[in-house]
Amino acid sequence: MTMPAQRTTIRLDRRKFLAAASALVAAGVLPKSALALSGPHSFTHGTFNVMVLSDGTLELPLSIISADAPPEELAALLGLAADAQAAPAEISPVLVTAGSDAILFDTGTGGMMGPNAGGQLVESVKAAGLTADAITKVIFTHAHPDHLWGTIAADGTHVFPNASYHLAEAELNFWSAPDLATQMPADMTDMINNTQKQLTAMKDKIVTFKPGSEVVPGIAAIDTAGHTPGHVSFELAGGDGLILTGDAITVPAVFFAHPEWKFGFDADGEMAGKSRRALLDMAAAGKKQMLGYHWAFPGLGRAEAKDGAFVYVAS
Ligand SMILES: [Zn+2]
Numbered sequence: 001m002t003m004p005a006q007r008t009t010i011r012l013d014r015r016k017f018l019a020a021a022s023a024l025v026a027a028g029v030l031p032k033s034a035l036a037l038s039g040p041h042s043f044t045h046g047t048f049n050v051m052v053l054s055d056g057t058l059e060l061p062l063s064i065i066s067a068d069a070p071p072e073e074l075a076a077l078l079g080l081a082a083d084a085q086a087a088p089a090e091i092s093p094v095l096v097t098a099g100s101d102a103i104l105f106d107t108g109t110g111g112m113m114g115p116n117a118g119g120q121l122v123e124s125v126k127a128a129g130l131t132a133d134a135i136t137k138v139i140f141t142h143a144h145p146d147h148l149w150g151t152i153a154a155d156g157t158h159v160f161p162n163a164s165y166h167l168a169e170a171e172l173n174f175w176s177a178p179d180l181a182t183q184m185p186a187d188m189t190d191m192i193n194n195t196q197k198q199l200t201a202m203k204d205k206i207v208t209f210k211p212g213s214e215v216v217p218g219i220a221a222i223d224t225a226g227h228t229p230g231h232v233s234f235e236l237a238g239g240d241g242l243i244l245t246g247d248a249i250t251v252p253a254v255f256f257a258h259p260e261w262k263f264g265f266d267a268d269g270e271m272a273g274k275s276r277r278a279l280l281d282m283a284a285a286g287k288k289q290m291l292g293y294h295w296a297f298p299g300l301g302r303a304e305a306k307d308g309a310f311v312y313v314a315s
Helices: 006-028 071-078 121-127 168-175 186-205 269-285
Strands: 041-045 047-051 056-062 086-089 094-098 101-104 137-139 166-169 207-208 214-216 217-222 232-236 240-244 287-292 300-306 309-314
Touching: 137 214, 166 186, 168 186, 168 207, 186 207, 217 240, 217 269, 240 269, 269 300
Parallel strands: 101 137, 137 166, 166 207, 240 287
Antiparallel strands: 041 047, 047 094, 056 086, 094 101, 214 217, 217 232, 232 240, 287 300, 300 309
């Protein structure tokens, strides 16, 4: 499994990721969200019970949200003061119960991205009336730290011990490459090492899937590659459909209006922009509900097409 051309592209873009990560630390983070303990946002969709949980929050510097617009324009889109430097972002894993399955979409940071960036998912699962060992499946949108590091605890134990792990084949292949760290800037080594450590601990329970297929009955993976090489979103059947966007659309106030603007953590900004627009087109045409992992809690809304772009309508 080698992807030399893609590697090169990603290596360049990862430099931006690096600068972004440093900025994130320098900017500080918000106090821990109280949402994890206040219980989930629950609703039914088709045959599924859906609970939006909270792992906490992190803070995104405006320079990371997008370098394609002046900070004042971003601040205005976000409804922030003109001199704002950063915007809060939720970390909202979703728990779906279907028949005998309790399915968790992404596992948050595991508290490993700093003391005030997430790490509250297990408490949030409890606040939803379940325990960590009740989770039967964890389905990942991608393997970034704020989506996967809550899977294996620092002592090597499985946080959700009875769960199988479901990850897109392309995403697993990308992060599993033994020489990945050597292909990336040195400052990314620790991040890559922890992700690889977790994936290694997970490996006997990993089930891979391809976009376009159903991961479980009624839950289909949608190819939204670009944010990472194997990034996927999911659609839950029922009604007009419910899309879990993952990080295909991180900040609705910005990227609905400007789908092609590059998000600072996108590995391949151009590909991510195409995936984002395709997802928004599909959601708007089908009047589908959308749930965003980093959107203002609970992150439910719809897209309406307007003037060649989209308007976000909160649900
Ligand atoms: Zn994320």
